[in-house]
Amino acid sequence: xKRFSSSKRAVNNVVKGEIKWELRPGGMLVQKRDMGDASxxxxxxxxxxxxxxxxxxxxxxxxxxxxxxxxxxxETGLEPKEQRLLFQGKxxxxxxxxxxxxxxDMSKVVLLEDPASKERKLEEMKRNQSVLKACxxxxxxxxxxxQLSDKVNALEGIVHGGTxxxxxxxxxxxxxxxxQLLQLDTIEANGEAKVQRRAE
Numbered sequence: 001x002k003r004f005s006s007s008k009r010a011v012n013n014v015v016k017g018e019i020k021w022e023l024r025p026g027g028m029l030v031q032k033r034d035m036g037d038a039s040x041x042x043x044x045x046x047x048x049x050x051x052x053x054x055x056x057x058x059x060x061x062x063x064x065x066x067x068x069x070x071x072x073x074x075e076t077g078l079e080p081k082e083q084r085l086l087f088q089g090k091x092x093x094x095x096x097x098x099x100x101x102x103x104x105d106m107s108k109v110v111l112l113e114d115p116a117s118k119e120r121k122l123e124e125m126k127r128n129q130s131v132l133k134a135c136x137x138x139x140x141x142x143x144x145x146x147q148l149s150d151k152v153n154a155l156e157g158i159v160h161g162g163t164x165x166x167x168x169x170x171x172x173x174x175x176x177x178x179x180q181l182l183q184l185d186t187i188e189a190n191g192e193a194k195v196q197r198r199a200e
Contacts, residue, residue, distance in 0.1 A: 043061065044106075048068075048111050050076055050112075059098070065098065076111065078113060144180050152177075155173065
């Protein structure tokens with residue numbers, strides 16, 4: 001006979017003859033339910049509170065909190081690993097069954113976004129904003145260079161026409177182009193903005 005630890009994880013595919021077993025959150029070893037059994041059972045409506053939003057979710061009564069998280073992905077856009085579900089003030093594990101902890105029709109569950117996931121999203125937003133800012137700065141330099149290139153083309157036309165150009169005018173234009181080059185060098189850029197800066 002196999003010994004089972006009293007962990008909250010379900011023991012998958014433990015077979016004794018033809019019967020599959022699982023370990024329930026309370027530590028009780030019971031016959032494993034098929035997912036088909038859960039979905040064909042009675043349905044319950046759960047009120048899920050997520051910040052200022054409220055979602056009415058209908059799931060089979062035999063579902064786990066992990067199953068509920070999968071349904072909430074569509075409603076909230078949060079992946080299951082980014083979700084924390086609380087029922088009666090306590091966070092619930094994915095393997096815990098709704099009906100085993102007392103979740104009934106019209107019960108209330110609180111959804112919190114995992115703080116680590118929130119921080120990752122904030123960091124990503126900051127990176128995206130810095131890339132956007134760098135792209136805007138590169139675009140400003142590009143606009144200035146386009147104006148200066150028109151002046152360069154005009155001077156080239158004058159020189160090719162045989163007319164002598166004042167040296168001060170050439171030096172002034174060169175200086176303006178160097179200023180734009182220095183401006184490009186001061187732009188801190190990553191990703192797409194770095195590519196644009198290099199191209200410029």
